[in-house]
Amino acid sequence: MYIVALVGNGTILWVIRTEPALHQPMYLFLCMLASNDLLLSTSMAPKMLQVLWLGSREIGFDACLGQMYFIHTFSIMESAILLAMSFDRYVAICHPLHYATILSCPVVVKMGLAAVARGVLLVIPCPVLIRRLPYCFRRVIQHTYCEHMAVVKLACADTTLNRTYGICVALLVVVLDLGLIAASYGRILQAVFRLSSQEARAKALGTCAAHASTLLVTYVPALFSFLTHRIGKHVPPYIHILLASLYLLLAPTVNPLVYGVKTRQIRQRVLRLFSQGEKTLVGH
Template identity: 55%
Template sequence: MSDSNTTDFSNPSTFILLGIPGLEAAHVWISIPFCAMYTVILLGNFTILFIVKTEPRLHEPMYYFLCMLAVTDLVLSTSTVPKMLSIFWFNSREIDFSVCLTQLYFIHCCIVMESGIVVAMALDRYVAICHPLRHSTTLTNRFVAKIGLAVVLRGSILALPFLFLARQWPYCRTNIISHTYCEHIAVVKLACADIRISSYYGLSVAFLVIGLDVSLITVSYIQILRAIFSLPTKDARLKTFGTCGSHLGVILAFYIPALFSFLTHRFGHNVPPHFHILMANMYVLLPSMLNPIIYGVRTKQVRDRLLWHVTHIE
C-alpha cells in the first residue's frame, strides 16, 4: 500500500480515509455515540416526515419547510456516516475517487441548502407574526414550492465548483486523506498544484452564504421583535415569541457548530488535528440530530400528533 500512496499519478482510482488520526485505538468507542446520533437522525427525521404527511392540520408552510430540512438532514448524514462507521468498525478505509467527489458535492450542497431553509423558516415566522392576515395568501403552496426550488438550485449550483475544481487538480503526492469523510480542503490539499482558487472559493461561499443568510434572519427577527413588543400584554408577547422558539433552536443548532468548525479549521493552527476532525463530524451530525428533537419537543402540534401515534399503537 505504501508504494501506491507515493507513486506519481493524476486522479487516483481510490483515496484512503484514515478516520481520526491519533485516535485509532478509540475508533470503536467513538463509533458508539456517532452510531447513536445517526440512529436518532434517522428515527427523528423520518418521524417528522411521517407526522406531517399524515396530519392534514400540519400542511402549512412552516411544516413544509420542516420537511425540507428533514430530507436535507437525512441526505447529509447518510452521505457521510455509513462510510465513517465502516472505517471505525471494519477498517474499510478505501473510497473510490468518483464516490469521494460525489460525497464532497453532497456535503456542501446540503449545507448550503440547510442554511437557505433556515432563512425560509425565518420568512415564514416574519409573515406569520408581522402580517398574520396575509400569511395564507402570501405563503401559498405555489410560493413555498418556488422557495424550495430556489433553495435546491442555490445549493446545487454553489456546490458544483467544489466538485469541478477538486476533479481537475493533479493528485501526484499521496491518496491518503486524514479525515473520516471527503471534506473539501482535506481532499484538495493532496493536490500537487496551486490550490488557492479552491481555498478562496470555499472562503467566498462560506462568507457569502453565512453572511447573507444570517443578515436576512437578523432583519426578520428585528421586525418580529418590534411586532412582539408592540403587543399590549406580557402574555400575548410571550405566546407570540414562543412560536419562534423552535426556529431559534434550529438557528443555534446549525450556525454555532458551523461557525466553530469553520473558525477552528481556518485559524486554529495550534488545535490538534483530531479535534478538527471531531468538530467537523459534529458539524455534520449535531444539527441533523437536534432539528427533529427541537421541533418534536417545542412544537405542540408535532408533539401531540406523535403522542397520539404512540398511544394508539396496538
C-alpha cells in the same frame, strides 16, 4: 446519532404527511428541513461508520468527489431552508392577516426549489476545480469524510483558486443567510415588543423557540468548525475532525427532537401514536 436522525426526521415527515391540519407553510418548510437532514446525515454517516468500525479506509476518487459534493450541497440547502423558515416566522408575526396570501403553496414550492438550485449550482465548481489538480504520492485524507479543504490539501500544485472559491462560497452563504435571518428576527422582536399583553408576547416568541434552537444548533458548531479549520493554527487535528464530523450529525439529530418537543401539534400526534401502540399491545 445517525439512528436518532433517521428515526426522528422520518417520524416528522410521517406525522406531517398523515395529519391534514399540518399541511401549512410552516410544516412544509419543516418537511424540507427533515428531508434535507436525512440526506445530509446519510451522505456521510454510513461511510464514516465503515471507517471507524470496519476499518474500511479506502474510497474511490469519483466516489470521494461525489460525497464531497452532496455534503456541501445539502449543507448550503440547510442554510437556505432555515432562512425560509425565519421568513415564515416574520410573516406570521408581523403580517398575520396576509400570511396565507404571501406564503401560498406555489410560493413555498418556489422557495424550496430556489434553495435546491442555489446549493446545486454553488457547489458544482468545487469538484470540477479539484479534478483538474495533479496528485502525487500523498493520498490520505486526514478526515472521516471527503471534505472540500481536506481533498484540496492533497494536491501537489497551486490550490489558491480552490481555496478562494471555497471561502467565498462559505462566506457568501453564511453572511447572506445570517444577515437576512437577523433582519427577520429584528423585525419580529420589534413587532413583539409593541404588543401590550405579556401573554401575547410570550405566545409570539414561543412560536419562534424551535426555529431559534435549530439556528443555534446548526450555525454555532458550523462556524466554530469553519473558523478553527482556517485560523486555528494551534488547534490539534483531531479537534478539527471531531468538530467537522459532529456538526454534520448534530443538527439532523437534534432538529426533530426540538420540533417534536416545541411544536404542540407534532407532539400530540406522536403521543397519540404511542398511546395507540400501547393499547394494541395490551389488547394482545
